[in-house]
Every structure is written in structure tokens, then in C-alpha cells.
Amino acid sequence: MQAMSSSITKDEPATELFTGWTKKVIGYVAILILVNVMVDTVLASPTFVLPELSDAFDTNQFAWIDSSAMLAGATWAPLLGKSADIYGKRKVLVITLIVAGFGGVVCMLAPHISVFVIGRVLQGAAVAALFLTVAIIRDICATKFSMVVTGIVTSGSAVFGIVSPFVLEFATDEFGWKFVFVVSAVFAGVAALCVRFVIPDSRNTAPGKVDVKGALTLGGGLAGVLAYISLGQEFGWLGAGPLVVLILGVAALLTWYFVLSRIPEPVINIRGISLSLGLGLLVVVMGTGAYRSMLQLFSLLIDVSPDEGLGYGIAGPGALGLMFGIPSIGIMLGGVVAGAIGTRIGNAWPLAAGVTLGTIAAFVMFTVGADNLPIAVVCSFMLSMTAGSLVTSGFNLASVLAPPERQGTVSSMVMVMVAVGSVTMSFIGSAILGANEIIVDGEALNSSTGVHAYIAVAGCAFILAAVPTFFLVRRMRTQVVPDAA
Template sequence: MQDETSGAAADESSDGTHSSWTRRVIGYVAILILVNVMVDTVLAAPTFVLPELKDAFHTDQLAWIDSSAMLAGAMWAPLLGKSADIHGKRRVLVTALLVAGIGGVVCLLAPNIGVFVLGRALQGSAVAAMFLSVAIIRDLCTSRFAMVVTGVVTSGSAVFGIVSPFVLEGATAVFGWRFVFVVSAAFAAVAAFCVRRVIPNSRIRTPGTVDLRGGLALGGGLAGVLVYISLGQELGWAGAVPLAILTGGVALLLVWFFVLSRIPEPVIDLRGISLALGLGLLVVVTGTGAYRSMLSLFSLLVDVSPDEGLGYGIAGPGALGLMFGIPSIGIMLGGVVAGTIATRLGPAWPLGAGVALGTTASLVMLSAGTASLPVAVVCSFMLSLTAGSLVTSGFNLASVLAPPERQASVSGIVMVMVAIGSVTMSFIGSAILGATNTVVDGETVNSSTGIHAYIAVAAGVFALAAVPTGFLIHRMRGHGTRAAHKPRGVVRT
């Protein structure tokens, strides 16, 4: 008994948070990694079967199939983040996991594309699971230790990603595309059970109420603008329906910005976003958008053989596993290394390193990788390092700039930026490919011009992300280290 007491005292700070690795902390982390594995099955696993889904639902709207869950996540995140600060992070996390599981079942049984997209919208609640897992870590760990743990939690699910492409490639060949959603629903149920049984209740809560009107207005406005980007490709950018949706979305955003964001307890408090956090959000929205668009492109390249003479294509034995399995190591390394560096230099520097890697990988892919599997694998690995670094550093930056009672809300803002960037770039990429299609032997296929234009746009977005990154590093100079060592406070800059 005496040893246990002294061990607990050594592990926990004066406010009860953990400051080092123990069996209890490892157990918490294992459960939260399981949660993020479920998130990966929602967001990434469907990219493995995009061609099969395209044929099953007789649609060319691959961006909707791929990004509808992330789009819904942008709508879910503000409400769930605010609710978690008020009602408890564990309770909201369990609810989000159960809703995502129901969405997986709907996708599994969907008879048409409309019902399928509804299921993906329900699965979008899983997006909340990632930022809530980070907010829970901030409750359980001291500030400096939490940066490392955040890297492990946000990127640890990549271990599953190393083997999942090989497993899914064989399983979907036998059972079809529905197998992906069986796995997703099962992971959601198991993760909800484990979180409820193992993760402790939130110690820090914020008194107040959830602004449902503001959440619906903000979510509806974002959805309207993003849906316009999608429908513009098919119905015309000046078409009556797309313009009506865009007008409605912009109107809702204006109402939220000028009216609902200025009430005493808005769903997102813009007044609490510092210049440094704003710069970080710009980096996240551009960098993660560029990475997610490249991930979607890889799934198309893997489906085309270079022997077809289209000027692109990397299909071959084991190509799917190589493109989505081995690079998963990069996500894990990127997240863990970014979290470790943040404890010494602050989160701005690893955020900048991620942008630099992403830019380099995109340029190499553009020049030599669209028809070479080895080059494409190396670029995919570099982009995975980018993904791990950007997500981990984005959450770490938000955590050091937000007070403890607003961790879930601010982490939710980061997730909204991830969702907006991912959805916008996927739709833009889909529009580029659709506008440059060519016909070969009576079949409409993506042209080499479209593929290379797609990659060039992603590289350009990465380059744009470097601008706010430079300002952020300058702004955070000297602040990052103090923030990393500050026990539970907030750094305003």
C-alpha cells in the first residue's frame, strides 16, 4: 500500500494530472487510440473502395462519397465541442461514437446514394471523437507531458493503418465494399463500451448552455458553401440550384457572425481566438486540405495500370497495401516526433516542418511520381509525416493557447478547420478531374493533364500554408517553450 501511494504521488501533480507514463496512463492512451482507429475507418477506409462505390451507386461524385462524413463533421464539431466543455467530455464522446456506429450500419444497408450519404453524415460525428480524445488527454495529463501523449494518441492509430490496407484489399475482394462499413460499425461499438468503462469523467467543466441556434446556423452555413463547391461541377457554377444553396449558406454564416457569435455564450467564441491561434488555424486548414486531397488521388492512381498508356497509374501487385500501409508508419512518426519537439521548441516549429515536407512531396510527385510506384510510395510516406505533424501540432498549439475550461471547444475549432480544408480540397480536386476528363475506347477516364493539375493545386496550397507558418513561428518565438512548461494555464499571443 505504501509503494502504491508513493508511486501515485510521483506520477500525479498537485491537481491530480499525470506527468509520466504509467500502466494507468498507457491504458487510457490505448483506449483513445482505439477511438481514433474507429475515426480512421470512417474517414480513410472508404478511400480504399472508391471505385467499387462509384460502380455500386452509379455516380461520379467521388468527392461526396469520400468527404460527406468530413463535411458533416464540420457541422457536428462546434456543438459537440461546446457540449463537451459543459456536460463532460466522456459523455459526449460515447454519444458521438454510438451515432457514428449507427451511421456505419446505414451505409452498410444503403440501397442508393441518397441513403448512403445520410449514413456518412451520421458517421461524421466520429470527427468529434478525435478532438475530444485530445481534450481528454489535456484533462488527464500535465501540460508538457500532454504534448507527447497527444502525438501518440492522434497518430497511434496508424499502427492499425499499416496492416489494414492489406487486410481490406483481400476482404473487400471477397465480401465487397460493405465490409468496410461492417468494420467501422463494430469499432464504434467496441470503442464506446471501452470509453464508458475505462476513461474517467471530466474533472473540468464549464457552466453554461449550448447555443443550439448558433450551432445550426454555423453548421448549415458551412454546409451550404461546401455543397455549392460540389454541385457547381455538375450543375454549373451559375446554376439556379447551386447559387440558391450558396446564397443560403452565406446568409446563415452572416447571421451567425454578426448576431449569434456575439451573444454571451456563442458556440464558437471568435473573441477568444488570438492572432497566433488564428495563424495556426490557417496553416491547419490549408495543410490538411492539401494532404487529404492527395490521399484521395492515390486511391485513383492505384486503380490504373501504367500499361494503359494514360500517362499516369501505379497499379500493380500489392500497390494498395504499399500506398496506404507502409506510409502509415509516417503518420505515427510524424505525430510522436512533433509532440516531442513541441515540449522543447513549442508546436509552431513542427507545424512548419510538416508544411515543408508536404510541399516537397507534392512537387516530387508532380515531376516523377504519377506513373512510378516506388516514387509514389516515398511521396506518400512524406505526406504521411506531414499529416501526423500537422494534426498533432495543430491540437498542441490550440491547447497551449486555450484555458482548461475551453479545451474541447478550441480543439473543436481545430477539427472544423481540418474538416473544411479536407472537404474543400476534395471537391476542388474532383472539379479539376471532372473538367479535364477524356474518352479512351469509349470510356470516360481522368486525363494526365487533370491528374497533374490536381497535384499542382495541392502543391500550391502547401506553398500558401508556408506564409502563415512563417508569421506564426515569428509570433511564437519565445512563447512556445513557456507554454510547454506552464502547468495548466494559457498563453495569449
């Protein structure tokens, strides 16, 4: 088994690629999993306390509370991916962890929803941390081995997810919703120290410059279009404010595409995306979007008892832990299995399996699971396997198709798709629920029609994802994964 040179120190880049497990690899993997545990505390943990956050800030815009960090991540990702390729992945990862940790502190101390959203925007830097861990793996491991390690790193944080819902359910009852953000800030600080002093510096960097103007224009355009979906729900789809936001967002995207994407070193070389990578990105954006929207819905269903007779609701003893804890095993299983399968038959097949599982889970949830906790837990487990498979296979597909010196940039494209899909579907789901509210005893509640329409839209997203999946499988069925970089 080939190992890296023993002369490597914490400040020296790796000179050889690992092809198997060593003590060093295990140590690196443990730290990168810790980084992704922090990412989970940013992206997933707030969903456990959505009702409490809505009450604390007197708002029904739960999509903004839940998805503002992911939306910010879509803005951060291209800029940080390009920076990582130029200045080094370890350095940029440490910076993102520090920014995300500071964002957690802002959220914890926020006196108003606007300040809270600023904190979530800062926490959005954590989204970049996920794809940077994947890029670092590609820097230190040979191609086939890196695919297995990627599955473990991207889904290994789910081990924490098995126990965290049970712990957070108790802790938030005792200390309130702010405890979630204390945990996030602490994990960010510890992870930043571990990465800086243990993980080797980047082996592959590329000369160039970062197109900050292009990154901000692209991110601003995405934010504008997605914000319209949320604002239109409250202020009207033809309201002056939402329409201005939409027009500015579309104008920014068009400016980026026709002007800024044509410069010699664009933040994302969209015209250089191969057909295979493009198909993979389409699968990721729709599949992960559907999964994330369902995760958000589960948080709302847990807050309603089926005894209320609304036609939905799964509240019960330990419901939070059952819905978010046990299914974490599915994320880990889906990611690890997808990585192992990818080394043998390519990454298109695990993507197809993930889309199939997600479609089945959405159908079962729509028909019998919205008011049945045991069935909802099974569906959540299946959707978690979908998430693990899609994320791992998406990153592995990108790493195989991209040269070593562009791993950060190409991995950021995958993360942008994850973020865009998640935010879009969450906002669409929020709009569906808002448009179908009912009044019970003077209180506005989600209707059964809204909940089931929400699930149906997520199921349709999985079905749509099957289309590019089919063509990707046909295109890559003869793919041979190389043994080395």
C-alpha cells in the same frame, strides 16, 4: 513522478494530473488510440474502395462519397465541443461513438446513394471523437506530458493503418465494399464500451448552455458553400440549383457572424481567437486539406495501370497496401516526433516542418510520381509525416493557448479547420478532374492534365500554408511551454 489519486473510480473525475507514464496512463492511451482507429475506419478506409462505391451507386461524385463524413464533422464539431466543456468529455465522446457506429450500419445497408450519404453524415460524429480524445488527454495529463501523449494518441492509430490496407484489400475482394463499414461499426461499439467503463470523467467543466441554433446555422452555412463547389461541377457554376445553395450558405454564415456569434455564449467565440491560434488554424486548414486531397487522388491512381498510356496510374501488385499501409508509419512518426519537439521548442516548428515536407512531396509527385509506384509510395510516406505533424501540432498549439475549461471548444476549432480544409480541397480536386475528362473507347476517364493540375493545386495549398507558418514561427519562437496546467 506524480500520479493520480488511487481512489479514482470510473465514475469519479480525475483530481491530479499525470506527469509521466503509469499503468493507468498506458491503459487510457490504449483506449483513446482505439477510438482514433475507429475514426480512421470512418475517414480513411472508404478511400480504399472509392471505385467500388462509385460503381455500386452509379455516381462519379466520389468527393461526396469520401468527404460527406468530414463535411458533417465540420457541422458536428462546434456543437459537440461546447457540449463536452459543459456536460463532460467522456459522456459526449460515448454519444459520438454510438452515433458513428449507427452511421456505419446505415452505410452498409444503404440501397441508394442518398441513404448512403445520410449514413456518412451520422458517421461524421466520429470527427468529434478525435478532438475529444485530445481534450481528455489535457484533462488527465500535465501540459508538457500531454503534448507527448497527444502525439501518440493522434498518430498511434496508424499502427492499425499499416496492416489494414493489406487486410481490407483481401477482405473487400472476398466480401465487397460493405466490409469496410462492418469494421467501422464494430470498432465504434467496442470503443464506446471501453470509454464508458474505463476513462475517468471530465476534471474540468464549465457552466453554460449550448447554442444549438448557432451551431446549426454555422454548420449549415459551411455545408452550403462547400456543397456549391461540388454541385457546380455537375450542374454548372451558374446553374440555378448550385447558386441557390451558395446564396443560402453565405447567408447562413453572415447571419451567424453578425448576429449569432455576438451572443454571450456563442458556439465558437471567433472574436476571442488569439493571433497565434488564428495563424495555427490557417496552417492546419490549408495543410491538412492538401494532404487529404492527395490521399483521395492516390485511391484513384491505384485503379489505373501506367500501361494504359494515360500519363498517370500506379496500379500494380500490392499497390493499395504500399500506398496506404507503409506510409502509416509516417503518420505515427510525424505525430510522435512533433509532440516531443513541441515540448522543447514549441509547436510552431513542427508545423513548419510538416508544411515543408508536404510541399516537397507534392512537387516530386507532380514531376515524376504520378505514374511511378515506388516514387508515389515515397511521396505518400512524406505526406503522411506531414499529416501526423500538422494534426498533432495543431491540437497541441490549441491546448497550450486555451484554458482547461475550454479545451473541448478550442479543440473543436482545430477539427473544424481539418474538416473544412479536407472537404474544400477534395471538392476542388473533384471539379478539376471532372473539367478535364477525356473519352477513351466511349468511356470518360481522368486526363493527365487533370491529374497533374490536381497535384499542382495541392502543392499551391502547401505553399500558401507556408505564409502563416512563417509569421507563427516568428511570433512564437520565444514560447516557453509550462510544466503543468
